[in-house]
Amino acid sequence: MTDPNRLTLFYSPQTRATGTRVLLEELGAPYDLHVLNMKAGEQRQPAYLAVNPLGKVPAIRRGDALVTEQVAITIYLADLFPQAGLAPALDDPLRGPYLRWIAYYGSSFEPAVVDRFMQREAAPITMSPYADYDTMLGALEAQLAGGPYLLGDRFTAADVLWGIALSWTLDFGLVPKTDVFVRYAERVTARPAFQRVSAADAEMAAQHAAAAGG
Numbered sequence: 705m706t707d708p709n710r711l712t713l714f715y716s717p718q719t720r721a722t723g724t725r726v727l728l729e730e731l732g733a734p735y736d737l738h739v740l741n742m743k744a745g746e747q748r749q750p751a752y753l754a755v756n757p758l759g760k761v762p763a764i765r766r767g768d769a770l771v772t773e774q775v776a777i778t779i780y781l782a783d784l785f786p787q788a789g790l791a792p793a794l795d796d797p798l799r800g801p802y803l804r805w806i807a808y809y810g811s812s813f814e815p816a817v818v819d820r821f822m823q824r825e826a827a828p829i830t831m832s833p834y835a836d837y838d839t840m841l842g843a844l845e846a847q848l849a850g851g852p853y854l855l856g857d858r859f860t861a862a863d864v865l866w867g868i869a870l871s872w873t874l875d876f877g878l879v880p881k882t883d884v885f886v887r888y889a890e891r892v893t894a895r896p897a898f899q900r901v902s903a904a905d906a907e908m909a910a911q912h913a914a915a916a917g918g
């Protein structure tokens with residue numbers, strides 16, 4: 705009988721969903737992939753818009769519970785598999801900082817890098833969700849400088865989110881290649897879970913490109 709609590713990850717290779725798949729691997733969680741060919745525009749077909757009206761991945765389904773947004777998904781999955789030890793417990797002193805930096809990713813970092821990518825001026829500092837780019841990035845760099853991981857010695861689900869985000873934003877030239885950022889991203893992406901998913905992604909992306917006619 706199929707397990708009603710089995711996880712399904714709505715997925716497309718080489719996207720923000722890659723980080724979710726890496727997290728599932730780091731957690732040792734069983735999951736099914738529901739793959740969308742974004743090169744063929746499947747994320748904007750009615751079938752997927754019924755899952756996530758934004759047409760964005762990742763999304764996770766477990767029974768009747770549908771979770772979208774990387775920040776929510778990261779917290780949800782790491783808590784669902786506590787035996788993996790990737791989420792500080794509710795009464796752990798690291799719990800607050802852990803949540804802070806996961807939320808920082810969605811609330812401050814993402815809007816800042818999108819503005820940067822678009823070469824758009826930030827809103828005035830009092831209106832901007834991230835103050836200004838240099839301040840936002842400086843605070844992150846100061847936190848990572850303690851190392852080796854975001855919260856110090858302990859590797860958590862927050863590192864999966866941040867290590868992969870920094871890896872692609874460094875590649876896109878959206879984050880300066882300082883030692884702190886580069887070494888941190890390398891530390892996370894050198895792990896076997898990332899290496900496995902990245903190899904599978906390259907293959908899947910090539911198949912999608914071929915199926916979509918280039």
Ligand SMILES: N[C@@H](CCC(=O)N[C@@H](CS)C(=O)NCC(=O)O)C(=O)O
Nearest residue numbers: 719720747759760761762773774775
């Ligand atoms: N707010 C979402 C953003 C997810 C997102 O931007 N996903 C991109 C993939 S990198 C996407 O699905 N883009 C497809 C499209 O908009 O056509 C989250 O944090 O999960």
